[in-house]
Amino acid sequence: ALRNRYANEVLSKRLEAQNVELSQARDRADQASRAKSQFFAAASHDLRQPLHAMGLFAAALSAKAREPDVANLVTSISSSVEALEGLFNELLDISKIDSGKVKPEIADVSVTVLFDRLRMDFEPEAFDRGLSFRMPSRSAWVRSDPVLLERILRNLISNAMRYTRTGGVLVSTRLRKGKLRFEVWDTGMGIAPDDQVRIFEEFVQLANAERDRRKGLGLGLSIVQRLAALLSHPVSLSSRLGRGTVFRIDVPMGRAPVVRVAATRVERSQADLGGRCILVIDDEASIVDGMSALLGSWGAEALIAGTAAEAMAQVTGRDAPPDLIIADYQLRDGEIGPEVVTAVRRHFGTEIPAILVTGSATPERLEEARDLGHHLLLKPVMPAKLRTLIQFKLKEAVKA
Known part of the structure; x- marks a missing residue:
């Protein structure tokens, strides 16, 4: 009995020591994960x-590029910037998901609208690559x-x-056990x-031994898996070497909302x-040098300011307010853009349309922008997206 008691005490101490080690290892892992997320959050803006x-x-x-050789160089620079933006966003996406900052907002989603948007983006790319791209429309709604x-879906199609x-590449849908199954088929190398x-x-890329960063970082499918788990949408795949691959994701069915018919009017292009x-x-x-040059190339007059005082100095004495901020x-x-926008609006006594540019789109910041009637753009802002939003804001101002 004494021997058994001694053996039990030894075993108990050994288990206690192992539990302490496991707890310490878990704490170190949690600390490392927090440190990574904090680094990305702090470094994001810079x-x-x-x-x-x-x-x-x-x-x-x-x-301004007129010569073909110069235009080609500029196109290459723009392509590199877009590729760098994609890589950077992949890293930040992983960081946000792992830190729990991505919170799903579940709603009824039109598959028709979703497919139209994806088709518009991927059809030109498929044509450029010499590939067929089919995405049959489906009149359905999902939750x-x-x-x-x-x-x-973008990550799966891009892949x-x-x-x-x-x-x-074929993107299709089918009903299965009360859910809508999205399928992305390709005729690639297979897995x-x-x-x-x-x-x-x-960071796993099966066909990128040369580590060509134009092919991404190998985070696309990792992001797919994390987001699918977050949404409780099961993901699966089937593949045959030399024949191709199909990825599947099952999404609950939704309901089409009641549509109210409203009068529309045709307005001149902005x-x-x-x-x-x-x-x-x-x-x-x-930033201001680049923005000034860009807006000037689009025919607009740019007033430049770095502080609230400079902004007020730019608009003081002007009869009309700026068309946009x-x-x-x-x-x-410690100054922030929304406060400066409010001051300029107060000076003219009118709600001047405004766009806020930020390096960190936190939920609090998004809510603040929405409350103030601003649109929020996340850096780096691609010029085509900026111009589209400028046109939208100017049209909104005309309607108001």
Whole structure:
């Protein structure tokens, strides 16, 4: 009995020591994960600034390039900036998902609208690659987060395009056990059975031994798996080497909302920014230089300010308010863009349309922008997206 008691005490102490070690290891892992997320959150703004400026300068230069050789160089620069933006966003997406900052907002999503948007983006790419691309329309609704579901499908389609050299890509849907199954088929190289689990791991790229960063970082499928788990949408795949692959995702069915028919009117196009005055508020010299050059190439007059005082100095004495304000959210010395926008609006006594540019789109910041009637753009802002939003805001102002 004494021997058994001694053995039990030894075993108990050994288990206690192991539990302490496991607890310490878990704490170290949690601390490392928090440190990674904190690094990305802190570095996000500083890393986005130069990328944002590069995109603005490249677009401004493109408008002035006349010689074919120069135009080709500018196109290459723009492509590199877009590729860098994609890589950067992949890293931040992983960080946000792992830190629990991505919160699904479930709603009824129109498959028709979703497919129209995806088809518009991927048809030109498929044509450029010499691939067929089919995406039959489906009049159906599903219950999901529209942004996250679209991101999942975009990643799957991009992956299929990237690894398909001949043939094509098919995106289809079918009803299965009360859910709508999305399927992304390709005629690519296929995935060996031993690799069909590994491809969902971070930084795994089966056909990129040369580490060509134009093919991404190997995070696309990892993001798909994380987002699908977050939404409780099961993901599966089937593949045959040399024949191709199909990825499947099952999404609950939704209901079409009641549509109220409203009167519409045709308005003149706002594509031409000639004669428009736009107040740009940003304390980064490279950003304001690039934004000024870009807006000038679109025919607009740019008023530049880095602080609230400079913004007021720019507009004081003007008979008419600027047509639009583009403001960085975080300025120097504790000033923030929304406060400067409010001051300029108060000066003219009118709700001037405004766009806020930020390096960190936190839920609180999004809510603040929505309450103030601003649109929020996340750096780096691609010029085409900026111009589209400018046109939209100007049209809104006409309607008001």
